[in-house]
Amino acid sequence: MSLIDDLNWRYATKRFDSTKKVSKEDLRTVKEVIRLSASSYGLQPYEVMVIESQELKEKLRPACWNQxxxxxxxxxxxxxxxxxxxxxxxxxxxxxxxQTQGLKVEDLKGYADFMVGKICKQDEAWQSNWTARQAYIALGNLLMSCANLKIDACPMEGFEAPVVDEILDLKAKGLTTAVIATIGYRSKEDQTADQKKVRKAEENLFTHL
Ligand SMILES: Cc1cc2nc3c(=O)[nH]c(=O)nc-3n(C[C@H](O)[C@H](O)[C@H](O)COP(=O)(O)O)c2cc1C
Known part of the structure; x- marks a missing residue:
């Protein structure tokens, strides 16, 4: 039941209490959750910037719709x-x-060729879309783990990717911003905290076949 309690407790936090900081230990746990996230073929085709610098956070705000x-x-x-x-x-x-599983590179040649054929041969728009989808799986795990740790979080797509990319110098690393999550502790002033969850009814979401 606690899993469902955690998910009912969490909400997309609009206002954080900036005096409260997530502990180093909890931050490590959230990072480990992201690291252990599943990805297609196991390729983990993304990186995650963890920003605690107040200066950088403030610089990013205008690029994130001033949220x-x-x-x-x-x-x-x-x-x-x-x-x-x-x-x-x-x-x-x-x-x-x-290296991890004590295999030989030759043993995986067919698998490697298959991945090249299925991914690298696609056009760039397809590839970027596919890598972003992998990052969203990690985002989902972050949200779940934060709820479990009683850390508030807000998943965020409200940003201008080219501007965020520029601020973080992502293009030079072959990266682009997929999605953002802010984490911390809810402010007492956040009036959205007590709003009822808006979710589809079970029968409108699932079909048993
Ligand atoms: C991918 C994604 C992007 C979102 N972007 C924003 C955002 O930019 N700003 C914001 O305040 N909430 C954002 N949200 C929060 C959603 O509006 C919220 O999750 C949804 O209304 C369900 O409410 P709940 O998460 O509070 O249960 C985003 C959620 C997701 C999953």
């Missing part, structure tokens, strides 16, 4: 997806997998 969460939150997680997936990325993953 107050940016400067009031304790930390800002910017999920940055790869703009494209290269054969080098595939080879790096294969190397990591062989």
């Amino acid at each position: 107050p969460q940016l400067e009031e939150a304790s930390a800002v997680f910017v999920f940055c997806n790869k703009s494209k997936v290269s054969e080098h990325d595939i080879n790096e993953y294969v190397k990591l997998k062989t």
Whole structure:
């Protein structure tokens, strides 16, 4: 039941209490949750910027539709997806997998070729869309883990990606902003905290076949 209690407790926090900071230990847990997130083929085609610098948070606010969460939150997680997936990325993953699981690179050649064919041969728009989708899985896990740790969070798509990319110098790293999560502790002034959840009825969401 506690899983459902956690999900009822959480809400997309609009105003954070900027005097309250997420502990180093909790921050480490949230990062580990992101690191352990599933991704297609296991490629994890994204990086995550964890921003605690007040100066940088304030610089990002105008690029994020001036939303107050940016400067009031304790930390800002910017999920940055790869703009494209290269054969080098595939080879790096294969190397990591062989080293971790004691395999030979040759054993995974067919698998590597398959990934290259399915991902790298697609056009750039497809690739960027696909890598962003992988980042959203990690975002979902962040939201769940924060609720479990009683840390408030707001998932955010309200930003101008080219401006955020520029501020964080993402283009040079082959990255672009997929989605943002601000985390911290709700302010007493946040009037949205007590609003009832708006969700579809079960019968409108699920079909049992
Ligand atoms: C991908 C994504 C992007 C969102 N972007 C914003 C945002 O930019 N600003 C904001 O205040 N809320 C944002 N939200 C919050 C949603 O409006 C909120 O999750 C939804 O209305 C359900 O309410 P609840 O999360 O409070 O239960 C976003 C949510 C998601 C999942």
